[in-house]
Amino acid sequence: DAGVIQSPRHEVTEMGQEVTLRCKPISGHDYLFWYRQTMMRGLELLIYFNNNVPIDDSGMPEDRFSAKMPNASFSTLKIQPSEPRDSAVYFCASSLGDRGYTFGSGTRLTVV
Amino acid sequence: GEDVEQSLFLSVREGDSSVINCTYTDSSSTYLYWYKQEPGAGLQLLTYIFSNMDMKQDQRLTVLLNKKDKHLSLRIADTQTGDSAIYFCAESGTGGYNKLIFGAGTRLAVHP
Numbered sequence: 483d484a485g486v487i488q489s490p491r492h493e494v495t496e497m498g499q500e501v502t503l504r505c506k507p508i509s510g511h512d513y514l515f516w517y518r519q520t521m522m523r524g525l526e527l528l529i530y531f532n533n534n535v536p537i538d539d540s541g542m543p544e545d546r547f548s549a550k551m552p553n554a555s556f557s558t559l560k561i562q563p564s565e566p567r568d569s570a571v572y573f574c575a576s577s578l579g580d581r582g583y584t585f586g587s588g589t590r591l592t593v594v
Numbered sequence: 595g596e597d598v599e600q601s602l603f604l605s606v607r608e609g610d611s612s613v614i615n616c617t618y619t620d621s622s623s624t625y626l627y628w629y630k631q632e633p634g635a636g637l638q639l640l641t642y643i644f645s646n647m648d649m650k651q652d653q654r655l656t657v658l659l660n661k662k663d664k665h666l667s668l669r670i671a672d673t674q675t676g677d678s679a680i681y682f683c684a685e686s687g688t689g690g691y692n693k694l695i696f697g698a699g700t701r702l703a704v705h706p
Contacts, residue, residue: 486636515694524696524697524698524699525637525682525699527693527694530693538693573636573637575636575637582625582627582639582642583637583639583694584639585636585637585638586636587634587635587636588635588636
């Protein structure tokens with residue numbers, strides 16, 4: 483298995499633009515998580531899905547953030563409009579039950 | 595609430611043992627995890643321990659769990675320069691057994 487695949491690896495965008503981050507989880511995994519990592523706040527759980535259904539989105543910072551999982555093999559995290567304070571590394575992870583997460587390599591987002 | 599605390603830095607000499615400590619708050623956590631993050635990469639699951647165990651050994655890694663004190667440690671024997679990374683402790687919080695709460699991470703520096 484190729485692992486959890488995230489795209490793009492790097493994204494630089496101007497303030498106010500829409501940004502879409504993509505994730506392909508490991509086939510057969512039933513949980514998918516979106517995390518944000520910054521120096522100041524560490525790893526923050528934004529939202530997670532179980533069998534494509536959002537379970538907990540309490541970590542989503544504000545209405546500018548949205549996430550979808552239209553099927554078991556694809557998820558997106560969208561920021562509209564983006565702001566400089568959204569600059570961070572965004573990780574997607576998937577898991578099967580409670581057997582620990584497998585993380586993707588992350589998307590480094592820079593909003594200028 | 596749920597919280598995981600770790601010291602931020604640890605410096606060791608190559609060949610010595612490293613001990614990374616972690617305290618957590620949720621006594622109902624089923625599993626506790628150690629993850630490793632190398633520069634520019636996602637988090638990699640190193641090992642995990644079931645909450646009814648006191649110790650788990652896996653090659654150079656030894657995990658000790660003191661459930662009474664809610665203290666978890668990771669010992670790396672014969673530390674090598676390739677072990678330099680950030681190590682994250684995580685507990686499965688009460689928000690859902692598969693929802694992991696991460697500590698801030700301990701940066702391990704290995705010097706000759």
